[in-house]
Amino acid sequence: MMKLLPALALLLSPLAASAERGALPAFSFTGAAALRAEAPAPAAPEPRPADVVSKSHMHIQTGKDVLFGFAKTPEQFAEASSYWIEILKTAGIEPGAPTYKDEFFTIPYRTMDGRALRAFVAEPKQFPPKDENGLRANMALASKALSGAGLTPVSARVLNLQYSLPTYSILYLVKPEALRERETQLRVLKPGDDLDEGLIAASGVTVVQKPQPWMLVYIGAELGYVGLWAKTAEDLALRVEKRKAFLVGQGKRIVGEKPYAIDHPEYKFGAGLLFFQ
Numbered sequence: 001m002m003k004l005l006p007a008l009a010l011l012l013s014p015l016a017a018s019a020e021r022g023a024l025p026a027f028s029f030t031g032a033a034a035l036r037a038e039a040p041a042p043a044a045p046e047p048r049p050a051d052v053v054s055k056s057h058m059h060i061q062t063g064k065d066v067l068f069g070f071a072k073t074p075e076q077f078a079e080a081s082s083y084w085i086e087i088l089k090t091a092g093i094e095p096g097a098p099t100y101k102d103e104f105f106t107i108p109y110r111t112m113d114g115r116a117l118r119a120f121v122a123e124p125k126q127f128p129p130k131d132e133n134g135l136r137a138n139m140a141l142a143s144k145a146l147s148g149a150g151l152t153p154v155s156a157r158v159l160n161l162q163y164s165l166p167t168y169s170i171l172y173l174v175k176p177e178a179l180r181e182r183e184t185q186l187r188v189l190k191p192g193d194d195l196d197e198g199l200i201a202a203s204g205v206t207v208v209q210k211p212q213p214w215m216l217v218y219i220g221a222e223l224g225y226v227g228l229w230a231k232t233a234e235d236l237a238l239r240v241e242k243r244k245a246f247l248v249g250q251g252k253r254i255v256g257e258k259p260y261a262i263d264h265p266e267y268k269f270g271a272g273l274l275f276f277q
Contacts, residue, residue, distance in 0.1 A: 052158045053169070059159060060084050060107075060171065062119045064180075067107040077105045087171075091154045093117075116176040117154065120186040124165040126211050132158075132166070138209075139168040142217070145208040146172050146186055149219045181222040181277040190215040191225035196258040199274040203255045222277040224252065229267040236269040247275050 057076040071077040081098040088095045096108035127138040152173040177183045194213040205220030230236035255274040262270040
C-alpha cells in the first residue's frame with residue numbers, strides 16, 4: 001500500500017498542474033444555494049384584468065333602488081362596498097351609506113334624473129365556450145346595444161366565479177316602472193322551443209342577438225312564451241283561445257301565435273304563443 005502512494009501522486013500531479021494552467025477545469029462542489037441561484041426564475045403570472053370579478057362577494061346585483069350582494073366577513077363587505085361606491089361616483093351617481101347584516105349588504109344610491117340601476121348577466125350560450133375574446137366581444141355588443149337604445153351602461157365586468165360558467169355582467173341605467181316586467185331592459189328569452197322570426201318582429205323589441213333558434217337576446221319589456229299541443233287542429237284552436245283568455249286575464253298582452261306541425265304519434269298539431277308579461 002505504501003508503495004502505491006508515490007505512484008498515485010505521480011499520476012495526479014500532471015492533472016493538477018494542467019488544472020492550474022487552465023487546460024482542465026478545476027473540480028469544485030456546487031451547493032443547493034448556488035443551484036437555485038443559477039436556475040432561471042419562474043415566469044411571473046400575468047396580471048388579471050381590472051374588469052374581471054373572480055370573488056363572489058364582489059359580484060353586485062340590483063334591487064328596486066339599491067345595489068346588493070353577499071359577503072361572509074366585514075372585510076369582504078368593506079372591499080365590495082368600497083369598490084362599487086367608487087364606480088357609482090365615477091358614473092355621477094350619489095351613493096348612500098352601505099349596510100351589512102347576516103352576510104347581506106346593500107348600497108343605496110340616488111340619480112339626478114330618477115333613473116334606476118339594473119344588472120344584465122349574460123347566458124353563457126351567447127358566446128363560444130372557453131373563449132375569452134368571444135365573451136368580451138359579446139359584452140361589447142351588448143354594451144353598444146344598450147347605448148343605442150338610450151340605456152346608459154355604468155360598468156361591464158367579466159364574471160369568472162367558481163360556481164358558474166364564465167360570463168359577464170353589465171350594470172346600466174333605465175327609466176323605472178311600477179312593474180319591473182314593463183321596464184325597457186336587456187333580457188334573454190329561452191323557452192326551449194324555436195322562436196318564430198315573425199312573432200319576434202311583431203313584438204317590436206330590439207333584437208340584440210339570436211345565438212340559438214330557441215334563444216333571443218333583446219331590449220324591451222319582458223316577453224313570455226308558451227307552447228301548446230293537440231291531437232286535432234280544432235282542439236288546438238280551442239286550447240289556444242283558452243290560454244290567450246287566461247293570459248289576458250292575468251294582465252299579459254298577447255303578441256301573436258304561430259302554428260306548427262309536430263312529429264308525434266298522437267299530438268301532431270302545435271302552436272307557440274308569444275306575449276308580454
